[in-house]
Amino acid sequence: MDFAFTDDQAAITQAAREMLVETCTPTDLRRMLEAGEPSDQARWSTINEMGLLGILAPEAAGGLGLAAPDFVGIAEAAGYVALPEPLVDLAGVTIPLLASLDDDHGWTERAIGGAVVAIGHPANRFVADADTADALLLGDGEDLHIVSRNAVTLTRAESFDPLRRLFQVDWAPSDETRVGSGWGDAADRGALFAAAQMIGLAQRSIDMAVAYAKERTQFGKAIGGYQAVKHLIASAQVKVEFARPVVQAAAAELALGTLPSRARIAHAKIVAGEAADLAARTSVQVHGAMGMTWEVDLHFFLKRAMALNYAWGTPAAHRRTVIDRMTSLPTGPDKTFASELADA
Amino acid sequence: MNLDYTPEQRAFRAEVRTWMEANVPSGPLPSFDLTREGFEAHRDWERKLNEGRWGMVTWPEAYGGRGLDLIRWLIFEEEYYRAGAPVRVNQNGIFLLGPTMMEFGTDDQKARFLPRMAAGDDVWAQAWSEPGAGSDLAGVRATATRDGDEYVLNGQKIWSTRAVFADWAFGLFREPGSERHKGMSLVLFPLDAPGVTRRPIARMDGEMVFAEIFLDNVRVPVADRLGEEGQGWHVCMATAGFERGLMLRSPARYQVAASKLIALYEANKDSTPASVIERVAQGWMDADAYALTIYAMASRLAGGGTIGPEASTNKIFWSELDIELHRTALDILGDRAELMPAAPDRGDAGDWLDGHIFALAGPIYAGSNEIQRNIIAERMLGLPRG
Numbered sequence A: 001m002d003f004a005f006t007d008d009q010a011a012i013t014q015a016a017r018e019m020l021v022e023t024c025t026p027t028d029l030r031r032m033l034e035a036g037e038p039s040d041q042a043r044w045s046t047i048n049e050m051g052l053l054g055i056l057a058p059e060a061a062g063g064l065g066l067a068a069p070d071f072v073g074i075a076e077a078a079g080y081v082a083l084p085e086p087l088v089d090l091a092g093v094t095i096p097l098l099a100s101l102d103d104d105h106g107w108t109e110r111a112i113g114g115a116v117v118a119i120g121h122p123a124n125r126f127v128a129d130a131d132t133a134d135a136l137l138l139g140d141g142e143d144l145h146i147v148s149r150n151a152v153t154l155t156r157a158e159s160f161d162p163l164r165r166l167f168q169v170d171w172a173p174s175d176e177t178r179v180g181s182g183w184g185d186a187a188d189r190g191a192l193f194a195a196a197q198m199i200g201l202a203q204r205s206i207d208m209a210v211a212y213a214k215e216r217t218q219f220g221k222a223i224g225g226y227q228a229v230k231h232l233i234a235s236a237q238v239k240v241e242f243a244r245p246v247v248q249a250a251a252a253e254l255a256l257g258t259l260p261s262r263a264r265i266a267h268a269k270i271v272a273g274e275a276a277d278l279a280a281r282t283s284v285q286v287h288g289a290m291g292m293t294w295e296v297d298l299h300f301f302l303k304r305a306m307a308l309n310y311a312w313g314t315p316a317a318h319r320r321t322v323i324d325r326m327t328s329l330p331t332g333p334d335k336t337f338a339s340e341l342a343d344a
Numbered sequence B: 001m002n003l004d005y006t007p008e009q010r011a012f013r014a015e016v017r018t019w020m021e022a023n024v025p026s027g028p029l030p031s032f033d034l035t036r037e038g039f040e041a042h043r044d045w046e047r048k049l050n051e052g053r054w055g056m057v058t059w060p061e062a063y064g065g066r067g068l069d070l071i072r073w074l075i076f077e078e079e080y081y082r083a084g085a086p087v088r089v090n091q092n093g094i095f096l097l098g099p100t101m102m103e104f105g106t107d108d109q110k111a112r113f114l115p116r117m118a119a120g121d122d123v124w125a126q127a128w129s130e131p132g133a134g135s136d137l138a139g140v141r142a143t144a145t146r147d148g149d150e151y152v153l154n155g156q157k158i159w160s161t162r163a164v165f166a167d168w169a170f171g172l173f174r175e176p177g178s179e180r181h182k183g184m185s186l187v188l189f190p191l192d193a194p195g196v197t198r199r200p201i202a203r204m205d206g207e208m209v210f211a212e213i214f215l216d217n218v219r220v221p222v223a224d225r226l227g228e229e230g231q232g233w234h235v236c237m238a239t240a241g242f243e244r245g246l247m248l249r250s251p252a253r254y255q256v257a258a259s260k261l262i263a264l265y266e267a268n269k270d271s272t273p274a275s276v277i278e279r280v281a282q283g284w285m286d287a288d289a290y291a292l293t294i295y296a297m298a299s300r301l302a303g304g305g306t307i308g309p310e311a312s313t314n315k316i317f318w319s320e321l322d323i324e325l326h327r328t329a330l331d332i333l334g335d336r337a338e339l340m341p342a343a344p345d346r347g348d349a350g351d352w353l354d355g356h357i358f359a360l361a362g363p364i365y366a367g368s369n370e371i372q373r374n375i376i377a378e379r380m381l382g383l384p385r386g
């Protein structure tokens, strides 16, 4: 038992985080929105050059062959910067799924090389990033199909989060587009890495609240000096502290693929969503009227947090998984870890 | 205690209902925070209300009202919200400035301003906050310099709701050199006066809900000061009492939202965990509790009482209730919650998202909830000042 990241894990997370924080500032996000650019090509190239896209793909498929705990901190960092590009869905969900197909029509390799494959998983009402995708991975019953961007018709479903591009997709399956059957653990991965992003989003909201509370003065004093303000922010941080380890454990247990491991992911998604929601609302409150504006950057994080809270399974759906595990399998101090119930 | 409406009160309710049914626009009006057209459409609605003498039923008839008591005002509000009538574009006028003017205005001011306010001819904005003076309103720096029978106004105001298109503002200014609560005056000024510049401020979703106002040697007659010179703080605190207390957020607003939430739950029962009904029930109970508290307060006022720091308890209660109602709705909507109105496949997502954004501001404006809690603790409960 060692619930800590290895030096290698810490190092790759740190490198990815530094790159994201440096290249994806709120100023960058605003520039993209003003220019109507859906993604930043330079940043996407850097992400690609760092090998982040193939991080969870097997070495045989050209990936790094690493596992979910190696990526969970990177997904958190992507949340921290409200990354507009689909790094998390691609590296965390789509590429591992493509790599598991018998015949992926060459798309694993292409996606590891930076081609975007948008994923139309049934857990989500719309397909994110379909407009900039080279291809779409879509489901028809149990069958999976890869369809080229040119072969589908897209209708934008505008989200509160202007950097989240959702589409309704009209398409027709055919024998040529079929690449396999079954979504495997894609829903678990989607939920897990959405949870990780929400931890990052929560921390970002808190960091912004702290910075503002130190700088803004009222009644001749920094507002962060008032206990009412301190306690608001501190309560949000408590939520984060008791959500992050759940997310990390969920990453470590993902591979088990059992009810206890799926319940851990569900737990992670629920509490990370609660932390992100509370942190965002707290940060608005600490910013006063400033927090309600377009001018202050906070809304980028608040909007993403709200969207992810309901994406890849709603809290209500995840709660059912938790209750299922809780009522059908043994609980207790010796049953903390999913591996203790591996035979279940 | 008698919790039965009188026959007269019932008849009044029926009268309001009949008028609303005949006159409330069938669809929503365009937003008053995005275009002049939307703003004017709301002004037209105010004019229509006034034609029916519904502009402000509690005001004296001479000023366009009906001289009714607060219980009837509550009944009017219940019917207004029940009918789904448009948001009052002039709420800062009719609910805040109007009652303040009733208390502090000269007869001349009342005659000049109140009938036009009731009719929507003048839509008002509140110009108190400044970049450096939010919670600490006594930190206001904008000045009113006396020059004969004129004031010369200078400074910068911020967060002025509706000021993008409004006609007039009531502003808080200080005599140059004065400090804190002393030397302040409440001065009325036209928003199109020479020297006034307005800059819209976009809310996080792009709606221009408020504006910055820059004043550069704006000259107004001394006669447009409300209350005594130097007594501005005292006048403002009365207005703030109306804002937090009874007027700004009437209970019907939340009772209608709670009913909509119940309907939303019923319509989405199959995809909603049964436990959510408990949150829906909590919202409904809280909305009713707010209504009961306000009825009790209205009765106390009718009996000659006043509203003190309990205005602060109201403000906390309605703002937190509003957030909970909307969060519950978003949870029921699930992955439809984030969708903007034009998105496909929204189903019955309605205006819950917009309402949620608005609700987020509730604990901030009209005096933040942290400040209200300080007031309750110190002035209601007598705890030591922090």
Ligand SMILES: Cc1cc2nc3c(=O)[nH]c(=O)nc-3n(C[C@H](O)[C@H](O)[C@H](O)COP(=O)(O)OP(=O)(O)OC[C@H]3O[C@@H](n4cnc5c(N)ncnc54)[C@H](O)[C@@H]3O)c2cc1C
Pocket (backbone or CB within 6 Å): A216, A217, A218, A219, A223, A226, A227, A228, A229, A285, A286, A287, A288, A289, A290, A292, B092, B125, B126, B127, B128, B129, B133, B134, B135, B136, B158, B159, B160, B161, B162, B210, B361, B364, B365, B366, B367, B368, B369, B370, B371, B374
């Ligand atoms: C939607 C909206 C509409 C508005 N409309 C108007 C309008 O029409 N006209 C107008 O003049 N103003 C308006 N305002 C401004 C409103 O009055 C201010 O936002 C409010 O007074 C808070 O000031 P602030 O935003 O500067 O926040 P700040 O005062 O900077 O407060 C920031 C945070 O610090 C906390 N804080 C500050 N001091 C203390 C303390 N002593 N103890 C504990 N906590 C403290 C606050 O509670 C808050 O959480 C509006 C605001 C909003 C959000």
